[in-house]
Amino acid sequence: MKIKYFGHSNFLISSDCNIIIDPFFTGNPFVDENEKDNVKPDIIIVTHAHADHVGDTEYIAKKTNAIIISNFEICNYFEKKGLKTHALHIGGKKTFPWGFIKLTPAFHGSSFADGSYGGSPAGVIVNIEGKSVYHAGDTGLSYEMKMLGETNDIYVAMLPVGDNFTMGIEDAVKAAEWLRAKIVIPMHYNTFDLIKVNVEEFEYAFRHFRLEYMKSKEETTL
Ligand code: NI
Numbered sequence: 685m686k687i688k689y690f691g692h693s694n695f696l697i698s699s700d701c702n703i704i705i706d707p708f709f710t711g712n713p714f715v716d717e718n719e720k721d722n723v724k725p726d727i728i729i730v731t732h733a734h735a736d737h738v739g740d741t742e743y744i745a746k747k748t749n750a751i752i753i754s755n756f757e758i759c760n761y762f763e764k765k766g767l768k769t770h771a772l773h774i775g776g777k778k779t780f781p782w783g784f785i786k787l788t789p790a791f792h793g794s795s796f797a798d799g800s801y802g803g804s805p806a807g808v809i810v811n812i813e814g815k816s817v818y819h820a821g822d823t824g825l826s827y828e829m830k831m832l833g834e835t836n837d838i839y840v841a842m843l844p845v846g847d848n849f850t851m852g853i854e855d856a857v858k859a860a861e862w863l864r865a866k867i868v869i870p871m872h873y874n875t876f877d878l879i880k881v882n883v884e885e886f887e888y889a890f891r892h893f894r895l896e897y898m899k900s901k902e903e904t905t906l
């Protein structure tokens with residue numbers, strides 16, 4: 685499995701199936717927006733309807749014919765635009781020959797940029813090559829994460845650390861502990877002034893937990 689991080693909450697997981705989560709390229713200061721033309725996902729996962737997560741979903745789905753997987757309300761929105769979707773909801777799972785995708789709880793909002801209803805926000809577990817990757821979406825710390833750690837063997841956890849709209853570093857460290865993840869990747873920080881943090885503090889915290897830590901934006905094989 686290869687993981688490429690485009691900054692903010694945008695990750696490409698490449699394996700038997702190519703999956704992009706929250707494909708925010710246009711307006712993302714960490715990436716050349718033309719990168720959106722280089723990704724060839726089979727599946728686009730959208731955790732919630734906020735613009736920094738929906739991002740270039742419509743553009744990429746039109747171009748690549750990728751299936752959009754999200755909550756029912758967000759799928760409805762894209763279905764009306766003639767795009768292929770598969771709706772899930774919190775706790776629901778879809779199984780594929782290579783693994784599964786399951787939506788998990790997130791504590792946040794989920795309205796579209798125009799204010800229309802975008803259902804419940806979610807996190808997601810992508811199980812691929814027998815490994816589970818957990819992307820928390822935008823969320824505060826919750827005890828659900830302890831449950832997720834007990835009921836899943838989480839290999840990689842992508843956790844927001846930018847504070848203000850989501851968990852900050854201190855809570856994300858607690859989340860990582862509960863999730864028992866082998867590898868933790870901080871996300872959703874430094875994109876905007878409101879979510880500027882010193883991510884070194886997050887790295888420092890993991891010396892205590894002896895977890896591996898990855899912040900490279902290069903494509904990495906895990
Ligand atoms: Ni959000």
Ligand code: MN
Nearest residue numbers: 734736737822
């Ligand atoms: Mn966000």
